[in-house]
Amino acid sequence: MPSLDPRSLIAMAGVMSLLMALVLWLMRRTYPKSIRGLELWAAAPLLWLLSTALFSLRGRIPDMLGLVVANTLLLLGAMCYHQGTRRFFGQRPAWRPWLLWLSATFAVMTVLTVVYPSYLLRVGFFTVSVSIVYGALLTFLMRHGGGSFPVRLVQVVLVLHLLVLVFRVYTLSQGLGGTDLMDRDPIQTLYISAYTLTTLMLPLGGVLMATDRLRNELEHLATHDPLLPVLNRRAFMEAFKHELARARRSGSGPALLMLDLDHFKAINDTHGHQHGDAVLLHVVERVQASLRSTDVLARHGGEEFAVLLPETPRADAQVLAQRLHAALAQGHALDCTVSIGATAWQGADDTVDAMLLRADAALYRAKDAGRNQTCVG
């Protein structure tokens, strides 16, 4: 491996850190508040930048600054990244034990720099100290990070970095660690390159994780109802078309239920709009509890819902409709009656529009016939 100039590598890491901090800070200002932890992710590369600046001034400033404070800032940056990641995944930051660990590292580093100067012990101890933080971050991501690409990327970066840190401790123990970080030897170059790459890749991982989260949130907004935990009409129509295309291939088609709350205007007028919203949520929960995981429930309009039942014959759809009437008549304060129009797929020539028309017509018949019942079209 060619031995690059450590100072150039460190300066490069500094510029990258500054850019990544800026990007994360801008994202923090423009992304929805639901995406958390960005401020801590932005603080990490800034601290690494400060640390880098102090490292590169070594020799011209006291060792307390160029070594002890510089290393402490590097460690604090890693801790900020760790706590930002906890926040991002919905957990409270847990600063106390880490700040204690930071203070302990500062104290030990001071002793090993000023009182009993020892390059080997100092580097060995600091390497272990940083490894503990990155190890904790990696463990957290394995448990709570899920399996998205950005999380996998950060995990790989951490594993590689930890491997380099372990290798560094090993080389130190074998007396191969050099005598100064700025030595131009392959092991120092490997260590500083790993550091440079990590200070770039961790914030980049943060940017990717936040963007991935934003994309998921936007996708959810585009496909779900803003008030109720169900799909919106647009997403329902997509699922419906998809299901009919599948039915044409398999020969087994879906049933459709259109479900409309009875006298809902009167519920709103008597008890208020908020109570009306609570009734809607109650209905959705009760209906959802009666469905299979493959069934699709969506809000089709104000107080009208559509239920798509894949591979379901007409008779089974009628049985389910009766179950829904019963599920909404259990004496709960938010129970209300519903009218249901049901229809089933009639073969390869049947279409989304034709099924919707039949279910709608059946729903009107159920309303006309006195409500709180199901008609089949």
Ligand SMILES: Nc1nc2c(ncn2[C@@H]2O[C@H](COP(=O)(O)OP(=O)(O)OP(=O)(O)O)[C@@H](O)[C@H]2O)c(=O)[nH]1
């Ligand atoms: N609380 C609440 N009310 C809604 C919402 N969306 C629509 N509505 C109300 O639902 C009511 C629907 O009234 P109508 O279409 O007259 O139907 P209905 O009173 O249920 O009568 P029938 O359907 O004939 O039994 C209207 O008062 C709408 O304001 C919502 O999100 N929340």
